[in-house]
Amino acid sequence: MILFYGCRDDEPLSRAVDAAREAGVGHIVLDQNRLAHYDLVFGPGLGDRLRAEGRSLSLDEVTAVYARPLVPPATAGGPTAQARTDAFHRWFTEWLDVAGALVVNRPAAMESNGSKPYQAQLIARAGFAVPDTLVTDDPDEVRAFRDLHGRIVYKSISGIRSVVRELTVEDESRLHLVRGLPTQFQAYVPGRDVRVHVVDGRTFATAVDSPAIDYRYAHRDGLGAELSPCVLPGDVVRRSVALSAALGLPLSGIDLRVRPDGEWVCFEVNPMPAYTFYESHTGQRIAAALVALLAGAHMGGPAPAGV
Incomplete structure (x- = not known):
């Protein structure tokens, strides 16, 4: 059952x-x-x-x-x-x-996303590049990090969804707030976003074209996002599947960005992905693949044909 x-x-x-x-x-x-x-x-x-x-x-x-x-x-x-x-x-x-x-x-497997800095170490072990990262409650460290990289973004450390924002001149007056809330800052990575859903070793890749820093909330800034299915290079497929398996996740949503120089950077792995957003825009049959996985366990072997 x-x-x-x-x-x-x-x-x-x-x-x-x-x-x-x-x-x-x-x-x-x-x-x-x-x-x-x-x-x-x-x-x-x-x-x-x-x-x-x-x-x-x-x-x-x-x-x-x-x-x-x-x-x-x-x-x-x-x-x-x-x-x-x-x-x-x-x-x-x-x-x-x-x-x-x-x-x-399993809930225990999903806990890796509870600490983004910890999960980033696991991502790096799987062979993906990760952005240069600073976790701090010191405004001076943030300024030095920005001076080093030019453009930086910030997000929460935990698995609670947050909006990724670029640190701007207007944010300077609020930097003191990090003293009460350690925050994760990362070097800005140029390129094209790709969300990869892994379902039991199968991959479903969606390219996202948007001028927004965080395309999930592009509408908040009056911007848009175009989603389309795409084909991953073989080595990126293998690394994505291996990363999902290493985290113990039969289903995962992996956030990648391919840089202009062709390097693939991984931001994080979502252990409870809202895959329907991507499925509705691309027609990819992610839900059907998930049910096939569940049905395979139900039948004691491969999923029935047509599932």
Whole structure:
């Protein structure tokens, strides 16, 4: 049995569920908005069981899980319902790390993105260039770093999504704020952005053309972004697949930029990528590939033809 875990209104999850339905793959959706109505039973003699959406099954029957464990929303029904929601979420996500099933992706594997400087070291080990980086709470160090590189950008250190911005003259008056919040600064890398989704060794590459520093938020600056499928050089494919595997991620979103001189630079690896943004612009069948991976585990071998 395949489980989908997350919020039904989360587009990457809902698209994967639709792809499973289109492929005729049996599944259960565990909606985080309804966790107060579900039960997990653990214990000797009781068996480890899940009761949800009118079904009761042994956790040993679960062969694959696609998990997007977002923070559960506040639950209607008072403190008792909220306590049930919080308890289910905690126990289920802990089970994901030890489950015998295929899990896309295990919470422990996703933790590398919790520290971007740490993850950058893993990226470098996989053979990708990474931008020169400074993590500091000292404004003078930031100024020296900018003087060294000319153009620099800044972003958060953690895995919490942040908008990448270029450090400008106008930011000078706010540099003192880093004393209370260590920030990551990187040398600006010119070139073309490429997002690579890796699904069990398969790659789906999307080129992004945009004048924005962070194309995800180009609209905020009145700018646009054009996305198109592209073909990666063989060595970049191999490094992308190897990097995803080294991080223990059957599904990943790798942010690359190819410099004018042809060098490929890697910024980070997203362990819970919002792949639907890229799929909707390119027609790449990322959700179908994800379901094929899950179905392969469900069938005990390769995914059925046509999935």
